Amino acid sequence: xxxxxxxxxxxxxxxxxxxxxxxxxxxxxxxxxxxxxxxxxxxxxxxxxxxxxxxxxxxxxxxxxxxxxxxxxxxxxxxxxxxxxxxxxxxxxxxxxxxxxxxxxxxxxxxxxxxx
Amino acid sequence: xxxxxxxxxxxxxxxxxxxxxxxxxxxxxxxxxxxxxxxxxxxxxxxxxxxxxxxxxxxxxxxxxxxxxxxxxxxxxxxxxxxxxxxxxxxxxxxxxxxxxxxxxxxxxxxxxx
Numbered sequence: 001x002x003x004x005x006x007x008x009x010x011x012x013x014x015x016x017x018x019x020x021x022x023x024x025x026x027x028x029x030x031x032x033x034x035x036x037x038x039x040x041x042x043x044x045x046x047x048x049x050x051x052x053x054x055x056x057x058x059x060x061x062x063x064x065x066x067x068x069x070x071x072x073x074x075x076x077x078x079x080x081x082x083x084x085x086x087x088x089x090x091x092x093x094x095x096x097x098x099x100x101x102x103x104x105x106x107x108x109x110x111x112x113x114x115x116x
Numbered sequence: 117x118x119x120x121x122x123x124x125x126x127x128x129x130x131x132x133x134x135x136x137x138x139x140x141x142x143x144x145x146x147x148x149x150x151x152x153x154x155x156x157x158x159x160x161x162x163x164x165x166x167x168x169x170x171x172x173x174x175x176x177x178x179x180x181x182x183x184x185x186x187x188x189x190x191x192x193x194x195x196x197x198x199x200x201x202x203x204x205x206x207x208x209x210x211x212x213x214x215x216x217x218x219x220x221x222x223x224x225x226x227x228x229x230x
Contacts, residue, residue: 004159033217043206043220056215091160095216103216107152107160 002026004108006092012114013082021077021111025094032075033095033105034059034067038088046090049075050097082115089113118143120190120207122221130229135179135194137224139207142188148210149190150218151181155203163205166190177201202228 005024013019025032034046045059049069060066064083069075079086089112093105123138141147151163164175171183181192190207207221 031216035218035220042222045217045219048215048217050215056217059217093160093218097216104150104162104165105216105218106162109159 004092004094004106006090006108006111008111009109010112010114012116014116015084016081018078018080019082019113021079021090021113023075023077023092023094023108025073025075025092026106027073028096029094029106030072030097031095031103031105032069033093034075034077035091035093036088037091037110041088043091046077079113082113084115087113087115118145118147118209118211118219120149120209120219120221122205122207122224124224125222126225126227128227128229129197131199132196135192135197135201135226137192137205137207137226139190139192139221140188141190141207141209143209143212145212147212149181149183150208150210151175151179151190151192152206152208152220153203154206154223160206163192197226197228199228199230202226 007022032049037043048056051072064080067077089110091110092108095103095105119142121140149166152160154160164173166173166183174180179194204223208218
């Protein structure tokens with residue numbers, strides 16, 4: 001079966017531009033997560049969706065970052081006015097349910113964002 | 117607050133020798149712990165998970181980990197390393213009652229010499 005997919009796989013943008021990153025979770029998974037992997041900070045949680053609502057946005061680093069999820073499926077992470085420190089690999093994961101910490105999260109291949 | 121600490125940033129072993137990747141956790145609750153592996157330019161893959169059912173957890177590719185509450189440890193082991201085991205390994209804790217969000221350790225890079 002299809003896993004978690006993310007697009008684009010690579011994105012190079014200029015400082016100050018807006019970018020949108022897309023995540024397609026595994027069909028039937030109600031929970032969706034965004035993480036960021038960077039050299040200096042390691043892997044850090046950004047935001048969690050249960051269905052279309054986001055009960056935990058605590059990891060978003062600034063108000064330039066936002067995310068939405070529609071139809072309980074696809075999610076988009078938007079970064080406005082990108083800065084060089086936003087350069088990282090953005091990972092999406094989904095799991096059957098977010099209401100139990102036991103559920104395995106399946107990760108996508110990530111989007112490598114480079115801000116020049 | 118919950119956290120994990122991976123004690124080694126890099127481990128190097130020879131092929132056919134045992135692997136030990138060390139992880140200590142901090143949690144006020146009974147934790148859910150995981151080990152994930154990330155091969156170069158590949159996505160994260162779950163190796164194994166501990167969810168209080170058994171303290172010795174077996175995972176894929178011959179890896180296993182033992183949960184030791186008294187030592188707050190969850191070390192990853194494998195009896196005999198293979199060249200294909202070279203990768204980055206992450207010890208991870210699931211945050212209690214917060215939707216299952218994961219807190220990652222800093223990672224241990226495993227090198228396997230022929």
